[in-house]
Amino acid sequence: MPEASSLSIDGIGSLPPVLTAPLSGVSDLPFRRLVRRSFNGLVFSEMIAGKEMLQGTATSLRMALFAPDESLPAIQLAGREPAVMADAARLSADLGARLIDINFGCPVKKVVNGLGGSAIMRDEALAVSIVEAVVNAVNLPVSVKMRLGWDRSSVNAPEIARLSEQAGAVMVTVHGRTRDQFYDGRADWRAIAAVREAVSLSLVVNGDIATAGDARRAMALSGADAVMIGRAAFGRPWHVGALARALESGGEVELAEPSLEMELLLEHYDMMLEFHGERRGCRLARKHLLHALARYPGGDAVGRMIANCDEPEAVRARIRDFPDTLSPPSRVRAA
Template sequence: MNLTATSWVLPTPPVALAPLAGITDLPFRQLVARFGAGWVVSEMVASQDMVQAKPSVRDRAELGFDQRATAVQVAGRDAHWMAEAARMVADNGAAVIDINMGCPAKKVTGGLSGSALLRTPDHALRLIEAVVNAVDVPVTLKTRLGWDDTCLNAADVARRAEGAGIALVTIHGRTRCQFYKGSADWAAIRAVRDAVTIPVIANGDIVDAATARSALAQSGAAGVMIGRGAQGRPWLLAQVCADLYGTPAPQVPVGHAFSSMVATHYEAMLAFYGKTLGARVARKHLGWYMDTATAPTTLRQAVLTATDPAYVLALLPDALAGFAPDLRTAA
């Protein structure tokens, strides 16, 4: 058994960036980390595809192996490939490996990966054991409350995962069949917290310091993980850290500083993916930034349909000029 779990120290402050497919790539994670976060988690990558070096996955697997406070998330259904992927990322400098047992997407669960593993907990445990035994770095687990309302087995899965050497469990407060509908049930996470001695992290619908505080109170969790709430607001995690744990408050960019930050993020995506793919991947981030700034419709359309990066960069100052952040500390 990998003994690193018993000596692993929860990162502080315990506020993490969730893995979001197609969103939490290296440029975005680095931006969030610069503002301040306890740790960040890479996009989910398929274990077999990563080991066999399929280019599309390898591109996303530029995971920041040696980046401080970064966990690399792997997914799969085969113990051999999960272990091989874990060895690969650990050998390349990953500090933490996270196992995905929470993704609800049909293309993932249809392949018996992600949250589908909640329906086969014995098999899930074999995957966990294979990963833990393959590496000498901490291994964490991200999952949901269960498959559906008749299969709420997260507490049992977490208990067995702890026994196999998992160092931390993150629970999204929904079942797989809920996808992202309704509201996250933070109170239901408490059963998981009570079943284990390792840290439990609450996830789902945490969008500011107030919801983070409520999630902690209802779940009894040791920390929170924020995903969609950080879209268009990469400083959000640092704000939550400041409000809940007294770390220095981030300097939220306004005016020219805001458009400059967005431009730098845009250029980082172009450099990371290449001009054509980068411009396409960047559109969703630009859209979220313009949502945050309440950009005029005409400018929004112009930015999102432009094909020339230089033109996009020229439009951004006007498109983002309306941003006026609420800097009040949440009660």
């Protein structure tokens, strides 16, 4: 039975109930373009430090670059200074962003030691100032991405979400882990139900969602309107569109044939080399290759071999040959 679920965002309208996560080092322009080929929802940029964006560093500007075929550019900003975040939001709007997301969830030491990312959840007044500053700076929808809290004894996502809503945010995404969990254990989708009770804005559940079954359970347990997909799209940007179609039809994600997956992986590899340059592109493509191949039985070893190779033509030949090395029943795993 098809499900009529969708996400509605003021200033944008109705969207599929699936979002592609901001992923540093992964959701670059080639990745987003491939996601968008089969998916018409929100696809976030990598996290961009507001300060670096204003300084115009090459890396941050490359992250904020959108392709003409990318509709709905959505930029995620990180930083703890409201005025800087406001200026970075204005610049993002000038660069074509249609939505600005604020990062209150990054657990990485370097970021939280600078008191950014999830460290902001420990200072609710600061969190409000940042959301207010960004909302007032741009005439665009503003969303916030957070974790459940800093640790189990300070789960304050419901309060931060409520304050963000009051400050004018139109959507919050909650990753069902605390900062001190990093990626340990399982995401607690049920804990996000307390956020649902606290706010009426659009709510997105995130963490460990790979299949349509996961997505339905996560939305049912949390009461969220939509799911956000991160690691399940590593090495297969087309998975997000497949998951959105499965949710729409009431079915499960259909797995592609290995040869088709490898064709798309090859295209992704070439797009990365073109966008980042051969040296950097080769390095950045490694994690996509490893993840893509590791989903097949015996693919780990081949993935490692390919990932350690700096010779693009040899990498391409290996990827092309890969399906022939699989025994007939070897299928890619959904999760």
